[in-house]
Amino acid sequence: MAALFRTDLHLGVFDTVGQDIVNHCVNDIFVGGAEPLFFLDYLGLGSLVPSQVEQLVKGVATACKAANCALIGGETAQLPDLYRPGDFDIVGCIVGAVERDQIIDGSKIEVGDAVFGLKSSGLHTNGYTLARKVFKTDEDPSVLNAYYADLGSTLGEALLAIHRNYQRIVKPALKHIRGMAHITGGGFEGNIPRILPKGLAVRIDRSTWQVPPLFQLIQKAGHIDNAEMYQVFNMGVGLTIFTAPEHAKDIPRLIPEAFLFGTVIPDDGRGRVLLS
Structure with a gap:
């Protein structure tokens, strides 16, 4: 989250990162079928700026309320010997619960299962180090205020x-879901294989969704090849859902925005995530 904080610092906006850390944690346990119960946060910083901390905590509280998750405590540590002026470190700890017979762990995934994607809202707390390097935001923070018509917003x-x-x-469709992968650091290749049983792989059809303009802008500005982009970023897909073929029609009915973008295949040694 440190690279994300750099962007927040340049823009003077801090409540968003508080929501980011909560939502990231909620998704991480939800892919196992768990409902969040309570959340705690740790904030480390070099010097205490009350207005910034207030925004951060407000963001955390807002996201916890939306997730029906209790914010039961946290810690703020002022450590000038460890953090440079303006630097922050935020850590989230979440506890959830799921009935044993309702755990979603991917163990039932089989060849032929359908793979659906759900769109991301942006970088999703990953890839900020590369994005900052591409746009040189540390050298010239003003670039964050540049408006891009394709984005419909400023870069920041x-x-x-x-x-x-x-x-x-996603909750209405849980009974039809065999596995889920939260696409965070490492992209598809870093997250999907975690839930695949041994001997299985996934073939993803890149023509089934449009890579959002933000990722296209990063790739063009940084002269980054496709392989690196898909290893670093979510490329517009923040969550993947696995279901049996007979339930493939139920997923878009229950989750209208879900789109079919892949299928489970035997692992032939070429890789566990194949992009075509």
């Missing part, structure tokens, strides 16, 4: 789009 606003919480929209 697009970069700070709040990490989505998928809990509410």
Whole structure:
């Protein structure tokens, strides 16, 4: 989250990152079928700026309320010997619960299962180090205020789009879901294989969704090849859902925004996530 904080610092906006950390944690346990119960946060910083801390805590509280998750405490540590002026570190701890027979762990995923995607809202707290390097925001923070018609916003606003919480929209379809992957650091290849049983892989059809303008802008400005983009960023897909073929029609009915973008195949050694 340190690189994200740099962007917040340049723009003077801090409540979004408080929501980001909560939503990230909620999604991480929700892919296992768990409902969030309570959340705690840790904030480390070099010097205490009350207005900034107030915004951060407000963001955390807002996201916890939306997720029906209790914010039961936290800690703020002022450590000038560890953090440079203006630097922050935020850590979230979440506890959730799920009935044992309702755990979603991917163990039932089989060849032929359908894979659906749900759109991300932006970078989703990952890839900020590369994005900052591409746009040189540390050298010239004013670039964050540049308006891009394709984005429909300034660069800074697009970069700070709040990490989505998928809990509410996906919950109605849980009984039909065999596995879910929260696409965060490492992209598809870094997250999807975690839930795949041994011997299985996923083939993803890149023509099934449009990569959002923000990622296209980053790729063009940084002269980054496709392989690196898909290894670093979510490329517009923040959550993947696995379901049996007979329930493939139920997913878009229950989650209207879900789109079919892949299928489970045997692992033939070429990789566990194949992009075509």
